Amino acid sequence: MPSDQSRCSSFAREATNATAKAFSSSYTKHHHHQRASFWIFIASSTNITNLGYPHLYPSYALTTLSATSAPSITAIPSFIMDEKHQHLPQPMNMDPPRRASIFAKARQLLLIAVLLIASFHLVAVPFMPKDFFQCDHGSTTKALVPFEAHIISKCPDTRHALRNLILPAMQKVHDKVDFQLSYIGKPTANGGVECKHGPSECIGNIIELCARELYPDPKIHLGFVMCLTKDYPQIPDRALIEDCALEHAIDFNKLNECAARDETAHGIELLRNSVQRSADANVTISCTIRLNNEVYCIRDDDQWKDCPNGPGVNDLVLAIEKLYHGSS
Template sequence: MSSSRVAIPFILVVVILYTSYIATPDPGALASFLTRDYPPNHNVDNQQSLRAPGLAAEIKVPLEIHIMSKCPDARDCLEQLIAPTLEEIESLVDFQMSFIGRPTADDGVFCMHGPSECLGNILHLCSAKINTPPSPPPAHTYLPFSLCLIHDFKNIPEREFVEGCADKNGIDFQKLNDCASDMGPDGGLSMLRNSVERSRALEAETSCTVRVDGKKRCVRDGGKWKDCDGGSDIEDLVRDIKKIYKEKNGGHERFGEKSKKLSEWIESERIIWTGH
């Protein structure tokens, strides 16, 4: 899926939905903010790695997906490949979600599926931000919330739905809402602009694009896996990440235990999805 222009400034959705939680800004200020110039993030390859006990110079494998928050291919990508992969090897990777949109001539940001998708993108970004430090945050601290959102993405941005996903998965809704409605340089809108610019700089225009160690690994588009050298199964991606990790760390292997939180979430939600 590729992005295109829609006409409504998405941040107004936040104001309408959550007026009991935030002070409503002046609409004129919102409109001017949407067209404010924000330089692209040129440090697109600046990856951070965490240090594990007993491994002083551990280098983790960058794993990144480029998605749209109201895209069925993004949902399939997360549910069928990324979450199960992270369940197995979360400790070996630095995981990141980036988003696909289209900057306009006046420096605005528009999303293929409308303003509510832009807000959905922001909610995903904010859920990761409010779980820092460390940076990048462990995927299990926010990914269950993202999976909840994207499984029923048609309900974005209904407040009851978003708040339910937050409460269910340990995300502070007040902090989430504060981040999403923050129009400052560290707020949700700015993060979305930077994320969109990152995806464009990396030429990731299809939702979902999976990148491993800085290279395109697989694409989910039109309900099918494409350009997946090495295979599109969970086992294929896990194998490749383990191999790269070993190469980066001088032959050292540290496969670790399964992510307990992701395992519990996947098992419980699988029951709901299958109707049992």
């Protein structure tokens, strides 16, 4: 029968072998640090001297290890690591003190910039002229060229000048001129106006002046005037006025109300003011064209007169362009 000491020695060997197998099996399924922990445990805690059985482990050098001398996990050779963890990325070697130093310098520079800007606005800006920060790139807005036609509504020379010179030129330079139609007549002592072709012409003049007042855009009221002037002998026939108003999107009722307002006083006042403007410019012939407040050309007795630059459309356009681009 074996002795008690031999039974104890046998039991100790079996227990140690079982424990080693259990830990070895567990390590193959888990992270490599479990295997390292097992060997550290054996090396530090299972001191053979403490167990009282130094003779059981003659081939291991673990009897001299203790908790203070056990190797750390970082000292475990890489060949014992699990294969799937061999290529894990290593953490970057950060340098917190250096980054903190850079951030501190950046904050200092930003604070200095803010202080300089604030000081400039508090100290220098109040003493600067108001237009100091305004850039003067030269004026980009040019003055419109005064362009005026003095006419009467029932006149063949008016029709020719509008159809062959004024309207074609306006299509090209309408955005460069300040266009206006003025009428020719004679103011009377009783506050009225005397027209060359009688009262019907005065009514036609008033209708056209009301169109300009209601629709200041020359593309509208000038087209309406041209429509009436094409059939000038019929002015002021109601059907003609209605047709031309419809063609140029003008409200006929508003035209009629303008001409008859205050028992025709409003319309007569419009005509008197226009006639007076022509008289102030010393214009008595229809159709007289003025450019930049000077006579440019006259259409009278079915011919052009006093046209030093020529009566052609291109001549008029070039004269307007020259005046427009020469202005500032």
